[in-house]
Amino acid sequence: MTLDEILASLFPQGHDVATDQGVVRGTGSLRSGGRMLVIGVSDRKAIGIDEAIRLSAEVMGSLENGRGPILVVVDSDSQRMSKRDELLGLNEYLSHLAKTLLYADLHDRPTIGLLYGHTAAGAFLASAMATRVLVGLPGAEPVVMDLPSMSKVTKLSIDVLKDKAKSTPVFAPGLQNMVEMGAIQVLWNDATPLSEQLESLLTSLPGPADRRDELGRQHGGRLKAADIAERVHDLALQRS
Numbered sequence: 001m002t003l004d005e006i007l008a009s010l011f012p013q014g015h016d017v018a019t020d021q022g023v024v025r026g027t028g029s030l031r032s033g034g035r036m037l038v039i040g041v042s043d044r045k046a047i048g049i050d051e052a053i054r055l056s057a058e059v060m061g062s063l064e065n066g067r068g069p070i071l072v073v074v075d076s077d078s079q080r081m082s083k084r085d086e087l088l089g090l091n092e093y094l095s096h097l098a099k100t101l102l103y104a105d106l107h108d109r110p111t112i113g114l115l116y117g118h119t120a121a122g123a124f125l126a127s128a129m130a131t132r133v134l135v136g137l138p139g140a141e142p143v144v145m146d147l148p149s150m151s152k153v154t155k156l157s158i159d160v161l162k163d164k165a166k167s168t169p170v171f172a173p174g175l176q177n178m179v180e181m182g183a184i185q186v187l188w189n190d191a192t193p194l195s196e197q198l199e200s201l202l203t204s205l206p207g208p209a210d211r212r213d214e215l216g217r218q219h220g221g222r223l224k225a226a227d228i229a230e231r232v233h234d235l236a237l238q239r240s
Helices: 005-010 047-063 084-089 090-105 123-125 147-154 158-165 175-180 194-202 214-217 225-239
Strands: 016-019 023-031 035-047 070-078 109-115 118-120 131-136 140-141
Touching: 005 023, 005 070, 005 194, 016 147, 023 047, 035 047, 035 123, 070 090, 070 123, 084 090, 090 109, 090 123, 109 194, 118 123, 123 140, 131 175, 140 175, 147 158, 175 214, 214 225
Parallel strands: 035 070, 070 109, 070 118, 109 131, 118 140
Antiparallel strands: 016 023, 023 035
């Protein structure tokens, strides 16, 4: 689905969402009443400092002037790895974007990510993964790290990584692997109205506590993360 088709299906009552150089901003009318802030990235735009600060400003501004849930639509490249962006502190800008979404979610503005295209690396973490619930649409292409980059970091050959990816979702790109790891909590059906699926999700949103590690354990994609997190938490409480 294109972004225009997605927005029309999500908000049959109307919306004023527009795209400016890959940055998505606006609001949509919910079937149950009220409006939903919509931000995000389209057209496989890389997120640099300019995009990150614009999106952050939209979130923070909405805390002062609005209410209701926030939808983050994502079809991005990775973060923009230019010399300019890196020298100006791209990591801090991406961190700031993630923090604004987390802050909003903790202050009665539940956040939902909608991954409908590509995304990768820091851009993935700072946008889609910073939301309370991440939804995937058929055809989405999430990649935490592509195999050539992973090969450079791990010093393992691409052939070895491809073989590991067959049985270990952590090594593999793709929508279903992200579901198995617990990163994507919900898959929507693009053959039925998205507005109905959105309303259903809004009425059954989990609390803001991040339990993606537990989902990963349940789905068989991350068997150790939840146990380790629980042990670290227990040890921290003992020492305090």
